[in-house]
Amino acid sequence: MRRIAGTIAVNAVLVAGAAVTLLPLLWMVSASFMPTGEASAVPPRLVPSAPTLAHYRALVARLDLARAFANSALVATATTAIALVLNTAAGYAFAKLPFPGRARLFRALLAALVVPAQVAMLPLFLLLTWLHGVDTYWGVVVPGMASVFGIFLVRQYALSIPDSVLDAARVDGAGELRIVATLVPVLCAPILVTLGVFTFMGTWNDFMWPLIVLADRARYTLPVALANLAGEHVQDTELMMAGAVLTVLPVVLLFVCLQRYYTAGITAGGVKE
Amino acid sequence: MSGGRPSTAGWWLVAPALLVIGVFFAVPVAAGLLLAFTDFDVYAIARPDRLRVVGLANWGRLAHDARFWVALRNTAYFVLVGGPLSIAASLAAALLLEARLARAKALFRTIYFLPVVTTLVAVAVVWRDLYHPRHGLLNAALALLGLPAVDWLGDPRWAMPAIILLAVWKNFGFNMVIFVAGLQAIPERLYDAARLDGASAWQRLRHVTLPMLAPTFVFVGVITLIGYFQLFAEPYVMTQGGPANATLSVVLLMYEEGFRWWNMGTGSAIACVLLGIIASSTVLQLRLRTAEAERE
Numbered sequence: 001m002r003r004i005a006g007t008i009a010v011n012a013v014l015v016a017g018a019a020v021t022l023l024p025l026l027w028m029v030s031a032s033f034m035p036t037g038e039a040s041a042v043p044p045r046l047v048p049s050a051p052t053l054a055h056y057r058a059l060v061a062r063l064d065l066a067r068a069f070a071n072s073a074l075v076a077t078a079t080t081a082i083a084l085v086l087n088t089a090a091g092y093a094f095a096k097l098p099f100p101g102r103a104r105l106f107r108a109l110l111a112a113l114v115v116p117a118q119v120a121m122l123p124l125f126l127l128l129t130w131l132h133g134v135d136t137y138w139g140v141v142v143p144g145m146a147s148v149f150g151i152f153l154v155r156q157y158a159l160s161i162p163d164s165v166l167d168a169a170r171v172d173g174a175g176e177l178r179i180v181a182t183l184v185p186v187l188c189a190p191i192l193v194t195l196g197v198f199t200f201m202g203t204w205n206d207f208m209w210p211l212i213v214l215a216d217r218a219r220y221t222l223p224v225a226l227a228n229l230a231g232e233h234v235q236d237t238e239l240m241m242a243g244a245v246l247t248v249l250p251v252v253l254l255f256v257c258l259q260r261y262y263t264a265g266i267t268a269g270g271v272k273e
Numbered sequence: 274m275s276g277g278r279p280s281t282a283g284w285w286l287v288a289p290a291l292l293v294i295g296v297f298f299a300v301p302v303a304a305g306l307l308l309a310f311t312d313f314d315v316y317a318i319a320r321p322d323r324l325r326v327v328g329l330a331n332w333g334r335l336a337h338d339a340r341f342w343v344a345l346r347n348t349a350y351f352v353l354v355g356g357p358l359s360i361a362a363s364l365a366a367a368l369l370l371e372a373r374l375a376r377a378k379a380l381f382r383t384i385y386f387l388p389v390v391t392t393l394v395a396v397a398v399v400w401r402d403l404y405h406p407r408h409g410l411l412n413a414a415l416a417l418l419g420l421p422a423v424d425w426l427g428d429p430r431w432a433m434p435a436i437i438l439l440a441v442w443k444n445f446g447f448n449m450v451i452f453v454a455g456l457q458a459i460p461e462r463l464y465d466a467a468r469l470d471g472a473s474a475w476q477r478l479r480h481v482t483l484p485m486l487a488p489t490f491v492f493v494g495v496i497t498l499i500g501y502f503q504l505f506a507e508p509y510v511m512t513q514g515g516p517a518n519a520t521l522s523v524v525l526l527m528y529e530e531g532f533r534w535w536n537m538g539t540g541s542a543i544a545c546v547l548l549g550i551i552a553s554s555t556v557l558q559l560r561l562r563t564a565e566a567e568r569e
Contacts, residue, residue, distance in 0.1 A: 007374040014369055014376075018384045024442070025387065027410060028399045040408040090290035097283030105287075109294070114552050115302055116503050118524050119544040122531045123304035124297060129318065143297045146290035176282035205392045207506045208524075212532055223394035227510050230398050237402055244395035255390040259383060262390070266447065267454040 025248075032056070032242035039237040055242035065246060067218060068225035073250075075137055075210070075221055076203040079144040083199045084192060086146040091154025092184050096166060097176065106155075109148045117143070118208070125212055135215040144203055150195050153268055157191035158184065194265040197258050201251050222247045308541035315535035331542035341543070343518045344526040347433060351522065352501045355437040359501075360493055362445040364486075367452030368478075382453070386446035393443065397510040400439045401426065404511075426512050429519035436507045436520055444500075448493045455489035456482070491562045495555050502551050523547050 027046070031039040032055060034048040059065040093099075094106055124143065125134070133139035165187070169179050185192060207223040214220055220228065226243050233239055255262055310326055311317075317324045335341045366385050370378050388396065403410050404425035412422040425435040459482065467477045504522040508514050514521035514529075523543060531540025 003374070007376075010369065010372050010374040011376055014381050017366065017369070018381055021385055021388060021442070023410070024396065024399050024403060025391070027403065028395075031402070039402070040405070042408050044408055044410055044413050086290040086293060089286040093283040093286035097286065099281075099283035099287075102283065105291075112294075112299070114499065114555050115298075116499065116544075116547055116551055117298075118503060118505075118527060119305050119548045120298050120301035122537050122540050122544065123301035123308060125532070126304075126318070126537070127297075127301060142293075145297070146293035148294065151290060176286065180286060201390060205390075205394075207392075207394050207509075208528070212528075223392055223506075226392075226398060227394050227506075230394075230401070230510055240398050240402070244392075244398050247392045247395040251390050251392065252387065255387070256383070259386070263386070263450050266450050 028241050028244050028248075031238055032245045034238050036236070036238055039241065040235075055239045056246070058239060059242055059246065063229065064217075065222070065225060065243060068220050068222045069246060071137070071219055072204055072221040072223075075140050076200045078137070079141045079203040080196050080199045082141070082145045083147065083150055084196055087150030087195060088154050088184060088188070088192060089180050090146065090151045092158050092180055092188075093176075094151060094155040095158035096161065096163070109151065113148055121209065121212060128213065134213060135219060136213075137219065139213045140210050140221070141203075143209060144199065144206075147199075150199065153191055153195050153198075153265060154188060156268055157188050161187050190261060190264070191268075193258065194261040194268070197254060197262050198265050201254065201262075204251055305541045305544055308538060309545045311538045313537040313541075317537075318535070327538065331539050332546075334539065335542055335546070340518060340521065340526060344521045344523045345546075347519065347521055348502060348504060348523045350433055351437060351440070351504050352498060355440050356494075356497045356501050358437065359441045359444050359497060360448055360490075362441050363448035363493070364452050366445060366449045367456060368482075370449070370453060371456045382450075385449060388443045389446040391443070393506045394510055396443060397439065397507050400435075400442075401511045404435050427516055429517045432512055432516055432519045436504075436511065439507060439511075440501070440504075444497075448497065451493055452486065452489060455486050459485045487562070487566065491559065494558055498554055498558065499551055502547060 030047055033051040033053070034045070035050055035052055036054070038045055038049060094102065120143070128134050128139050128142070133142065161184075166179060166183070169183055174183070204221075205223065206221075207227070210221045210224050211227070214224060217225070217228075226240075226247055229243055230240060309331055310328060312325050312327045312330070369375060370382055370385075375381070406412060406422060406424040406427060409425070411425065415422060423431050425431050463481050463485070464477060467481050472480065503524055505524040505528065508520040508522055508525050509528075512520045514525050524547065527540050527543040527547070530536045530543060
């Protein structure tokens with residue numbers, strides 16, 4: 001009897017927590033389909049009276065948000081592709097190829113995790129001015145091309161590759177470059193998916209750096225375009241909600257499909273601490 | 274490179290990533306530390322020869338700038354109130370998910386984690402509407418409970434609590450996953466032994482679970498601290514630092530000084546303060562925990 005009561009209590013709290021967690025997101029979706037003005041009705045409506053796609057159409061046709069979507073996709077994909085190559089090579093080397101100063105170098109990299117990215121931003125902006133990278137896509141991509149976290153993630157995983165497998169490849173005449181290009185991606189596949197998902201989502205969601213680097217509206221990524229809209233269309237709640245849905249949807253879908261890999265990345269850093 | 278000695282190959286494989294981190298992170302960080310001693314501004318971008326070394330003048334000016342102290346106080350408020358609240362929410366969610374009686378754990382874990390992956394700017398736009406004084410859902414909920422309406426983002430007393438609430442909602446899932454992993458690593462026999470000794474659920478939590486989670490707390494504390502000191506997008510989107518500077522954060526001030534007014538020397542000085550605070554409080558937190566662990 002007590003056990004049944006306990007089960008009901010625990011699960012009721014879980015359901016209540018889920019409702020509170022989901023409410024803002026459900027409201028966002030619901031309001032994005034409401035006719036203009038309905039989302040600011042008093043008392044509030046929770047469900048659209050006559051669902052409409054008008055706001056999505058307006059965002060794409062009038063406000064060019066499809067362009068921002070494509071920009072975000074381009075920047076996130078490019079960053080992810082480059083970061084996968086560079087971090088995998090470095091992570092593998094830190095795990096499996098001893099070279100003088102390796103341990104000290106790795107410790108220095110880990111210490112750099114305490115330094116917030118904002119400290120680098122002002123000089124980085126000046127550097128990009130000098131390299132003509134301001135207001136370009138590659139200017140947005142550049143700081144994400146390699147990361148201490150990415151190297152760390154791959155290294156921890158690559159440590160578990162048996163040396164015998166690598167030695168066998170070497171006996172067969174494979175150089176280290178070939179091992180990295182062909183063997184390591186197969187042996188480290190799960191962590192590379194993790195790293196890819198992390199990098200893609202991080203770049204997609206990033207706000208401050210693209211805000212600083214990009215000037216031309218045509219090159220805005222979604223978060224920058226949305227923040228810009230939020231300043232101009234304060235009253236147009238339904239339109240803003242549609243913009244928020246478009247921004248959030250790709251990363252939420254990606255997470256739902258690949259969540260096992262995503263959460264693995266979080267705990268990889270935490271538990272081994 | 275084929276057939277090269279592994280030690281040379283190691284260098285070559287590490288080099289591209291290190292080059293990127295060096296050129297686009299390490300050098301800028303070092304340059305930022307130097308920039309903070311100069312009067313670098315919008316004119317110096319075109320004419321670097323106009324640059325003057327001003328020593329500690331940037332910090333001197335900051336020390337007399339009321340907005341800087343307000344930004345520091347606001348950020349401290351956000352970190353010291355929002356951080357513990359977030360961690361408490363994460364721990365509570367993790368304990369619930371790991372409770373024996375919980376059903377559909379995977380589903381609940383996914384739902385609780387969802388806000389973490391959402392785009393901050395997008396959910397800040399959504400929450401700005403939830404906080405709307407007239408038609409916002411939050412005030413509607415308060416009205417149902419018979420409570421008076423609050424002008425969440427328009428009242429200087431409520432704006433920071435509102436941003437903290439958003440941050441807790443957005444972030445608790447991240448630390449929750451780490452706590453779940455920590456909880457799963459606690460050997461079941463410790464609980465069995467406690468039960469044999471007649472320990473209640475509360476005593477088991479107090480004397481088994483929490484002490485065993487100590488290393489997890491250190492990790493979670495450090496990453497939350499580092500992340501929360503960088504408060505920026507929430508006030509940028511929701512309040513622009515207002516009302517009456519109530520949500521002006523250190524990073525928002527740095528952004529305004531550096532990228533709106535192009536006072537890059539002052540902006541760098543603010544960035545240095547941020548670095549100093551984050552680095553010293555991280556070290557302090559790690560020290561405290563180590564000392565605590567040694568005492569036990």
